[in-house]
Amino acid sequence: MSSQFGLLKTGSFAPFFITQFLGAFNDNLFKNALIVLLTFQAASWTSLKAEVLANLAAGIFILPFFLFSATAGQLADKYDKATLARLVKILEIGIMVVAATGFWLHSLWLLLTALFLLGCHSTLFGPVKYAILPQHLHEDELVGGNALIEAGTFVAILIGTLTGGLLAGAVTHPVWIAVGGLVVAVAGYLTSRGIPTAPPPAPELRVNPNPITETWHNIVFARENRSVFLSILGISWFWLYGALFLAQFPAYAKNVLGGGEATVTLLLATFTVGIGVGSLLCERLSGKRVEIGLVPFGSIGLTLFGLDLAFASPSGLIAGAPLGLWSLLGQIGTWRILADLALIGMFGGFFIVPLYALVQVRSEAKHRARIIAANNILNALFMVVGALAAAAMLSAGLTIPQLFGLGALCNAVVALYIYGLVPEFLLRFLAWLLVHGAYRLEKKGLEHIPLDGPAVLVCNHVSFVDTMVVMGASPRPIRFLLDRRYFHIPILGYLLRRSGAIGIDFDDDQPETFAQAVKEAAATLAADELLALFPEVTLTPDGEIQPFRPLISRILASQPAPVIPMALQGLWGSSFSKIAGRAMQRPFRRGFLSPIALVIGAPLGAAESTPERLQAEVTCLRGECR
DSSP states (O other): OHHHHHGGGSTTTHHHHHHHHHHHHHHHHHHHHHHHHHHHSGGGTOSSOHHHHHHHHHHHHHHHHHHHHHHHHHHHHHSOHHHHHHHHHHHHHHHHHHHHHHHHHTOHHHHHHHHHHHHHHHHHHHHHHHHSHHHHSOHHHHHHHHHHHHHHHHHHHHHHHHHHHHHHHHOSSTHHHHHHHHHHHHHHHHHHTTSOOOOOSOTTOOOOOOHHHHHHHHHHHHHTSHHHHHHHHHHHHHHHHHHHHHHHHHHIIIIISOOOHHHHHHHHHHHHHHHHHHHHHHHHHHTSSOOTTHHHHHHHHHHHHHHHHHHHSOSSOOTTOSOOHHHHHTSHHHHHHHHHHHHHHHHHHHHHHHHHHHHHHHSOGGGHHHHHHHHHHHHHHHHHHHHHHHHHHHHTTOOHHHHHHHHHHHHHHHHHHHHHHOTHHHHHHHHHHIIIIIEEEEEESGGGSOSSSOEEEEEOOOSTTHHHHHHHHOSSOEEEEEEGGGGGSTTHHHHHHHTTOEEEOTTOOOHHHHHHHHHHHHHHHHTTOEEEEOTTOSOOSSSSOOOOOTHHHHHHHHSOOOEEEEEEESOTTSTTSEETTEEOOSTTTTOTTEEEEEEEOOOBOTTTOOHHHHHHHHHHHTTOOO
């Protein structure tokens, strides 16, 4: 994980990271300090009940996300994001002055105005926060950068929340809360001055001030790419799911665990540390690339450990409540609950970091900030709907552990729905499991696969899982052209069909069959996508390369593109290969976690990529040059 922490030493990332960290810290410092102050001193400020004030404050803070996210996205696409970041920090300084005035004058409405303005501050910074990363980081740094941003944000929220609560109870006059916030805001402005320039992708854009129509436009931009839009829905679902747990921590700590304020802090810290660890592990697990195969892995953990938390929770209040923190930690069941919370957070990191990176990579650059704005709007909407649904179910008699269990089951349903619509997630998950769990894959020459533009990948064919291995190694999505018989393999065949793989019946002599396959393959290349095929067509019966079929020549004649030869080594003799036409029956015949390799050669031009030349290149990549 050293490489992602190395980003904190770079001038392109460190100033921005510190700026966003201080902003998230300050938002939560002021918000929580105000809520604690109004909760325990409500009578001196207003006749409203403390519970009403707490919910009113939460609603006021989130309202700007609905009103101004669309405008914020336009501004981030139209103007330099570094300049916008500095202007937002100047706004934050002014907000703290308003807050200080409100505390000095003992004016509740001035304080709520400051809280609303802090919500505006977060709304304006949101599109800048995620849209700037692809401009300052290389693609192989995006996962690590997003991991640091997610981990840093949650740690800032935790520290800000705790600091705000402590300040509210410790200061002699509440104006010192705003003074502390002012110091943080000034520090944030100073660090923002070090953010490198980030030129706007759409300087000609005319800003539409209507939040309703512009919100719809932003959602339309997001829906242009199906995987981007469904990733946004996945991110929004995660925020709903996470907020569902976080919102219940105070009541859960008091009424279920029998603890006090320190227990709430412990639950929050455990959950936050889990998210931080999971986010930071993403880079190592994904090999420094956008690995969406981690997303199903994350959703599995979110469901399993959410259910276990529901079952691990006490059915009645623990005897002797209220318990001190050390007494509670003396209960063996408490450690299971803490482990569940930490693992929910960790798998949440596996879930959300690749989704944010995918949105950044696959969004059109000139619309990226507005797509991030659409994401922020949907995040806020999902959290509000989730909070209302949770309140309704708790009012109807559902217990908090039952609410956790129901949320975990809903998470499984949502995950299956999204993966059914975009099978690429599950395909990448299976590929990731194969190359990290069943084998140890060594990738040689991966730099030869272009990060953009069309290319044809050709590879020798030694096992039933060759598609998974090639997919697991590639930094980009691949569309396969395969013998139609593969579509009859359980699970794999279904996923290949749903992912758009091109099937062809090589036993069919009708010209129309081949013409249609060539047409689809050419269209794939014309769309600047990667196409992969195994020119041998069938599995090798003896481990040797079989003659390459001429289909590749017909495709390149229709749509020329670079051709990248590849060779698989080590899979022959595994349970997924076959000898004399029969599949191997003994699982992992070569041993669990056996080393395999995918050797990738330099690209060849379309004109020189004859079947004979490609067969010779693949043979040579296997170490059998003649």
